Amino acid sequence: MWRYLKAAFWARVELPLFGPLPLNLMGVAAVGVLGLLHPAVWLAGLGLETAYLFFLASNMRFQETVDAGDLAARREALGPARTGRDLQRLVDELEPAQRQQLATLKSKLGKIVALYEQFQVDDFSLTHNRASLTDLLGHYARLLAARASIVRHWSADPLQLREQIVTLEAELDQPGSSSELRESRLRTLEILRVRLLNQEKKETVLAEIDSERQRIEQQFDLVLENAAIGSKPLTVTAETLFDPGQVGGSFDLLTDLSEVPATPQRQPGRRKSRAVD
Numbered sequence: 001m002w003r004y005l006k007a008a009f010w011a012r013v014e015l016p017l018f019g020p021l022p023l024n025l026m027g028v029a030a031v032g033v034l035g036l037l038h039p040a041v042w043l044a045g046l047g048l049e050t051a052y053l054f055f056l057a058s059n060m061r062f063q064e065t066v067d068a069g070d071l072a073a074r075r076e077a078l079g080p081a082r083t084g085r086d087l088q089r090l091v092d093e094l095e096p097a098q099r100q101q102l103a104t105l106k107s108k109l110g111k112i113v114a115l116y117e118q119f120q121v122d123d124f125s126l127t128h129n130r131a132s133l134t135d136l137l138g139h140y141a142r143l144l145a146a147r148a149s150i151v152r153h154w155s156a157d158p159l160q161l162r163e164q165i166v167t168l169e170a171e172l173d174q175p176g177s178s179s180e181l182r183e184s185r186l187r188t189l190e191i192l193r194v195r196l197l198n199q200e201k202k203e204t205v206l207a208e209i210d211s212e213r214q215r216i217e218q219q220f221d222l223v224l225e226n227a228a229i230g231s232k233p234l235t236v237t238a239e240t241l242f243d244p245g246q247v248g249g250s251f252d253l254l255t256d257l258s259e260v261p262a263t264p265q266r267q268p269g270r271r272k273s274r275a276v277d
Helices: 002-009 023-037 040-057 060-078 085-092 096-118 123-153 158-172 179-228 244-251
Strands: 013-015 019-021
Touching: 002 023, 002 040, 002 060, 023 040, 040 060, 060 123, 085 123, 096 123, 096 179, 123 179, 158 179
Parallel strands: none
Antiparallel strands: 013 019
């Protein structure tokens, strides 16, 4: 709360012809001078200042703006090379068509900021929206990288996996197999079934990635259209509805085996197979 109170005290308001002015600080100075003539002005000013500070500091939009400003300041302190390093690494892994998609979105971000400056949008909205859109741009790059990685590395043929499963199930019924051989086949069968489940999830995950990308593209277009007419800026939130970092749980080779169809029961007297850790 202290950060928000401090930001509210030093808040600047953009005024035509004058630029950003610390109106609250100017008001406090005026009350201080007038209080020399009539001390009651100090008491009234203290009450008004307290109400103003707590009203603004508790405003959710103002808090988001302050947080965005702090984030932007930290990024600036780290330097452009440091803050752009992760994004550049992702860009280097993308195909040319995907790089062009990312470049198009980045270009829209530059146009939005330029329009904000042209129409003299207040510092709070400009800083907050720029930080939020930059975060969304990074999220968009991660989505592109995740999609490319899934397409590139998850290319197993479900039909071949099913054939391998059928073959292993038949081998399990063969008499004369040692307990160690049966144990190995059971574990291989479990892994194949998990891989088949993952392949069946792949198209769903790719559809989720594409839907999230489209949402971000539309959000950039909406903010750009809003900025182009010089109206009150929309409040942009860097909301992520799909996190590619969580895809690994669905595509993990050793995923939760509770979703895998049960394996054939062991023969009486033989040691039960262990679940894959």
